Amino acid sequence: MRATTRSLAALLGGLAVVASAGMAIAQETPPAGGEPKDFNLAEATEFELPNGLGVTMVPYGKVPKTTVQLVIRTGNIDESADEVWLADLMGDLMKEGTTTRSAEDIAREAASMGGSLNIGLGLDRSSVSGTVLAEFGTDLVALIADVTLNPAFPESELDRLRADRIRQVSIARTRAQSVTQERFRAVMYPDHPYGRLYPTEEQLQGYTLEQVRGFYEANFGAARSHLYVTGMFDEAAIREAIEAAFSGWKEGPPPTVDIPEPVTGRAVHILDRPGAPQSTIQVGLPTVDPSHEDFVALTVTDALLGGSFASRITANIREDKGYTYSPFSQVSSRYRDAYWVEMADVTTAVTGASLDEIFYEIDRLANEPPSEEELRGIQNYLAGIFVLQNSSRGGIVGQLAYMRLHGLPDDYLETYVDRIYAVTPEEVQRMVQEYIRPDDMLLVVTGDRAQVEEQLVEFGTPIVD
Amino acid sequence: MRRTSLWAGAAATVAMALTACQPADQPTAELDTSFSVPVEYYTLDNGLRVVLSPDNTAPIVTVAVYYNVGLRLEPRDRTGFAHLFEHMMFQGSENLGKMEFVRLVQEVGGVLNGSTRMDFTNYFEIVPAHKLETMLWAEADRMKGLAITQENLTNQQGVVSNEVKVNVLNQPYGGFPWLDMPQLANTNWYNAHNFYGELSDLEAATLEDVQDFFDTFYAPNNAALAVVGDFDPAEARAWIEQYFGPIAAGPEVPEFDISEPRQEEEKRSSKVDDLAPRPALAFAYHTPERNSPEYWAFGLIDQILVQGEDSRLFQRLVQEDGFTAGVSGSMNDLGNMYNYEGPMLWTVSLYHDADVSADDILAAADEVVERIRTEPVDEETLARARIKLKSGLLNSMEGLFGFGRADLLASFALFDDDPSRINRIEEEFAAVTPELILQTAQEYLRPTNRTILTVEPGAAQGGAAAGAGSR
Numbered sequence: 001m002r003a004t005t006r007s008l009a010a011l012l013g014g015l016a017v018v019a020s021a022g023m024a025i026a027q028e029t030p031p032a033g034g035e036p037k038d039f040n041l042a043e044a045t046e047f048e049l050p051n052g053l054g055v056t057m058v059p060y061g062k063v064p065k066t067t068v069q070l071v072i073r074t075g076n077i078d079e080s081a082d083e084v085w086l087a088d089l090m091g092d093l094m095k096e097g098t099t100t101r102s103a104e105d106i107a108r109e110a111a112s113m114g115g116s117l118n119i120g121l122g123l124d125r126s127s128v129s130g131t132v133l134a135e136f137g138t139d140l141v142a143l144i145a146d147v148t149l150n151p152a153f154p155e156s157e158l159d160r161l162r163a164d165r166i167r168q169v170s171i172a173r174t175r176a177q178s179v180t181q182e183r184f185r186a187v188m189y190p191d192h193p194y195g196r197l198y199p200t201e202e203q204l205q206g207y208t209l210e211q212v213r214g215f216y217e218a219n220f221g222a223a224r225s226h227l228y229v230t231g232m233f234d235e236a237a238i239r240e241a242i243e244a245a246f247s248g249w250k251e252g253p254p255p256t257v258d259i260p261e262p263v264t265g266r267a268v269h270i271l272d273r274p275g276a277p278q279s280t281i282q283v284g285l286p287t288v289d290p291s292h293e294d295f296v297a298l299t300v301t302d303a304l305l306g307g308s309f310a311s312r313i314t315a316n317i318r319e320d321k322g323y324t325y326s327p328f329s330q331v332s333s334r335y336r337d338a339y340w341v342e343m344a345d346v347t348t349a350v351t352g353a354s355l356d357e358i359f360y361e362i363d364r365l366a367n368e369p370p371s372e373e374e375l376r377g378i379q380n381y382l383a384g385i386f387v388l389q390n391s392s393r394g395g396i397v398g399q400l401a402y403m404r405l406h407g408l409p410d411d412y413l414e415t416y417v418d419r420i421y422a423v424t425p426e427e428v429q430r431m432v433q434e435y436i437r438p439d440d441m442l443l444v445v446t447g448d449r450a451q452v453e454e455q456l457v458e459f460g461t462p463i464v465d
Numbered sequence: 466m467r468r469t470s471l472w473a474g475a476a477a478t479v480a481m482a483l484t485a486c487q488p489a490d491q492p493t494a495e496l497d498t499s500f501s502v503p504v505e506y507y508t509l510d511n512g513l514r515v516v517l518s519p520d521n522t523a524p525i526v527t528v529a530v531y532y533n534v535g536l537r538l539e540p541r542d543r544t545g546f547a548h549l550f551e552h553m554m555f556q557g558s559e560n561l562g563k564m565e566f567v568r569l570v571q572e573v574g575g576v577l578n579g580s581t582r583m584d585f586t587n588y589f590e591i592v593p594a595h596k597l598e599t600m601l602w603a604e605a606d607r608m609k610g611l612a613i614t615q616e617n618l619t620n621q622q623g624v625v626s627n628e629v630k631v632n633v634l635n636q637p638y639g640g641f642p643w644l645d646m647p648q649l650a651n652t653n654w655y656n657a658h659n660f661y662g663e664l665s666d667l668e669a670a671t672l673e674d675v676q677d678f679f680d681t682f683y684a685p686n687n688a689a690l691a692v693v694g695d696f697d698p699a700e701a702r703a704w705i706e707q708y709f710g711p712i713a714a715g716p717e718v719p720e721f722d723i724s725e726p727r728q729e730e731e732k733r734s735s736k737v738d739d740l741a742p743r744p745a746l747a748f749a750y751h752t753p754e755r756n757s758p759e760y761w762a763f764g765l766i767d768q769i770l771v772q773g774e775d776s777r778l779f780q781r782l783v784q785e786d787g788f789t790a791g792v793s794g795s796m797n798d799l800g801n802m803y804n805y806e807g808p809m810l811w812t813v814s815l816y817h818d819a820d821v822s823a824d825d826i827l828a829a830a831d832e833v834v835e836r837i838r839t840e841p842v843d844e845e846t847l848a849r850a851r852i853k854l855k856s857g858l859l860n861s862m863e864g865l866f867g868f869g870r871a872d873l874l875a876s877f878a879l880f881d882d883d884p885s886r887i888n889r890i891e892e893e894f895a896a897v898t899p900e901l902i903l904q905t906a907q908e909y910l911r912p913t914n915r916t917i918l919t920v921e922p923g924a925a926q927g928g929a930a931a932g933a934g935s936r
Contacts, residue, residue, distance in 0.1 A: 027559065028559075028560040028606075030569060030599050030602055030603060031598045031602050033573070033593075033595045033597065033598050034595040034598070035595055037524035037593075037595055038524065061522050062500070063500060063859055063862070063863055064496075064498035064500050064859070065859060065863075103774075104775070104780060107775040107780075108775045108849065110773075110774075110775070111852070113852075115856060131860075133852070133855070133856055135498050160787035163787070164790035167743055167790065167816060167817075170743060171742055171743060175637060232496065234496045276635055277634050278627065278634075280635075309577075310564075310568050310571045310572075318624055319563075319564055319620065319624075321620075321623070322620045322622070322623025324627050325625075325630075326628075345627065345630070345631040345635070346627070347623075347626075347630070377568065377571065377572035380571075380573060382574075383574050384574020384576075384592070384593055385574070387524065387525065387574070387593070388525065388576070391866060
């Protein structure tokens with residue numbers, strides 16, 4: 001619900017961006033700064049319980065807080081075509097109580113520790129997590145274990161939670177960004193859970209408590225899960241708490257492996273939104289995933305092309321043309337699956353012009369390698385972002401869980417920055433030629449059909465609804 | 466564990482040591498959970514307030530410049546101008562051409578942003594620690610003055626109008642309740658106009674407006690600078706003197722009367738939203754004056770009533786009555802209860818189905834509100850509220866790699882001339898008694914101090930019929 005309604009932090013942000021014109025001659029040059037300081041990744045301790053639950057503990061920082069996050073390799077990937085969001089509904093119901101705690105008990109206990117209990121079901125990974133004041137770290141471990149191992153699934157709450165999800169979906173379907181994403185995924189991933197972004201109201205109406213329980217029984221277990229603890233904590237005490245709370249968890253099956261075969265090829269879809277002041281665009285194609293040897297070079301290429309404030313596409317359609325506020329590209333990845341996508345909300349009258357500029361920037365980089373200087377700037381940026389990613393409790397867990405999901409080597413973090421700097425201008429050019437091919441891109445536009453259809457004809461015959 | 470220089474870029478290596486199976490029974494030191502923020506505070510001769518707060522957890526540093534002008538104080542025929550102006554600060558200064566500032570930050574491996582809030586406009590960078598001097602120089606450069614063209618202004622008018630479209634005009638519930646509620650609940654224009662701005666006002670802005678606004682508000686004597694992270698304070702002081710010291714103080718900023726009268730009658734409005742598929746409801750109360758005893762009491766009331774799933778409104782409206790999936794509430798929709806200065810609203814909002822009326826939900830909410838107005842809060846509830854506030858304050862400080870700490874320090878410097886109060890907030894809440902909470906609730910949660918806003922689904926959504934859910 002929250003995600004569909006507002007994000008205040010993002011509102012009125014400047015999102016300052018990007019240069020387009022050449023450098024003016026500076027009367028004064030910026031001082032270069034001093035010598036770089038050492039950066040040490042936090043040290044991790046790992047162990048495994050007899051039931052297969054892996055545990056990673058990473059002491060970090062001076063703020064007296066502990067983060068505990070249980071990552072389970074399940075989610076929408078384990079739903080059949082007529083079970084869309086059954087996983088999400090199960091997650092909702094997990095919070096409604098355990099065999100010994102009511103929903104209110106759970107909420108109060110977490111709040112008394114200075115935190116909250118969060119359950120999130122994702123496409124291929126889900127989590128039960130919380131962050132609390134450090135003196136309550138072991139209590140949080142116990143609470144997370146109870147909610148995960150002993151859910152009561154009270155039938156009395158099912159209809160209420162079902163109604164909440166129906167409301168959430170109905171609101172999502174009125175957001176241009178949501179329906180654009182839904183179509184993009186549906187076309188790219190036919191007959192795969194990744195292609196089913198939202199359920200129908202009828203589906204949500206139909207789910208029974210038995211189905212919810214069945215999903216839990218089939219997909220929750222120690223063998224497909226990993227527990228992360230980071231922040232300030234007493235290692236021995238936390239370890240003892242983990243052993244006490246999680247040793248009784250059933251092993252369960254290994255994670256589902258269901259690698260999709262995404263559709264590649266030019267297609268243009270228009271979702272009519274009469275009178276819309278903007279067109280919401282997603283344009284992209286399937287690409288290599290994080291386990292591929294070219295992935296780091298592709299990451300650098302994406303940051304230079306559209307994935308950073310100073311990137312070429314943003315410089316062009318925002319800071320030069322003023323067509324849009326927050327254009328952005330990214331490589332969106334899951335286990336052995338990824339796609340590249342550029343997203344933008346542009347003023348209706350310049351829908352076609354914006355796409356022309358996006359393709360122009362892609363072609364320009366395919367035809368000519370970037371300068372050493374431009375590439376070095378992006379490499380510095382990514383090296384800096386890497387330090388930021390490893391300088392918060394959430395970021396540390398995120399990095400470690402990412403490595404684990406994709407099966408990346410133990411020295412991944414250690415060598416990451418070297419590999420960023422090893423990318424050459426010619427490789428960037430090759431990445432675009434091989435992986436960011438306009439002719440193979442899917443193009444979804446949600447906007448005022450009467451005004452945009454003609455602007456889109458040059459990109460292919462639009463499929464309209 | 467190896468120690469290496471990552472920021473230089475070339476040939477950097479970093480160690481993530483994975484130690485398999487350390488014995489669990491090794492002795493560990495007692496966990497030290499005390500926490501206090503180092504604060505060095507002083508003022509330059511030109512009036513610039515400076516706060517330094519070293520923290521060597523990570524080799525990064527945040528530089529944040531706060532100007533004492535926010536959404537309230539824009540010219541009357543130029544709604545949205547404070548925010549448009551913020552964008553202009555990225556368009557060029559004496560030594561940095563259009564967007565060279567942005568490129569400079571990104572190419573040293575940092576991130577940056579700016580934002581316009583109720584009572585300040587901020588500009589900040591989070592960069593590798595050894596680039597502190599570079600960022601101080603750059604922020605000083607744009608404090609000295611802007612060098613922008615009509616083309617830059619036209620470009621950003623396009624960007625900002627697209628920002629309004631994507632966040633408000635093309636969104637269901639766009640502007641609800643954060644943009645709508647101040648316009649309904651407040652009576653003084655400064656607090657009650659459209660902060661994002663009418664598109665016609667945004668389009669009417671001129672280069673002269675930009676210069677006037679800069680000359681009025683953007684001077685060292687109307688600003689605060691916060692530096693947080695891994696740096697040597699003595700070195701930082703020298704650079705700050707070197708780069709900011711020579712900037713001349715500006716004229717005194719004019720006084721604006723931003724006060725709000727006591728509200729004596731409940732107000733109620735309804736808004737039809739053509740994009741919204743379900744009804745929504747918000748209600749707001751004017752809050753006690755910032756830093757008064759009642760203000761701290763209200764902070765606790767906020768926690769007890771609406772923050773978290775243990776809160777009374779969540780338990781009643783979500784858990785018991787099933788009206789909605791969640792209840793949002795805030796003492797400052799564009800920030801937190803600390804980083805503003807002026808009249809403020811406590812706003813609660815939720816989304817519901819058409820088969821329940823707003824009045825039914827309000828009746829349930831009223832029972833919760835009346836309880837805190839008539840029944841002293843029990844010890845357990847009060848203790849939990851204090852823990853939530855303490856923990857929430859730490860969350861605020863940690864936000865965005867330490868930027869959150871800079872935000873509080875700069876706000877306390879700008880509004881209170883006392884950033885060290887960051888370490889005394891817990892005491893303020895500890896001093897609040899159940900009696901004070903009761904008195905505060907009686908005055909500030911009066912029905913006559915309330916404004917109600919309902920959102921009705923528009924014709925495009927088939928009106929009320931589209932809202933039927935199941936319960």
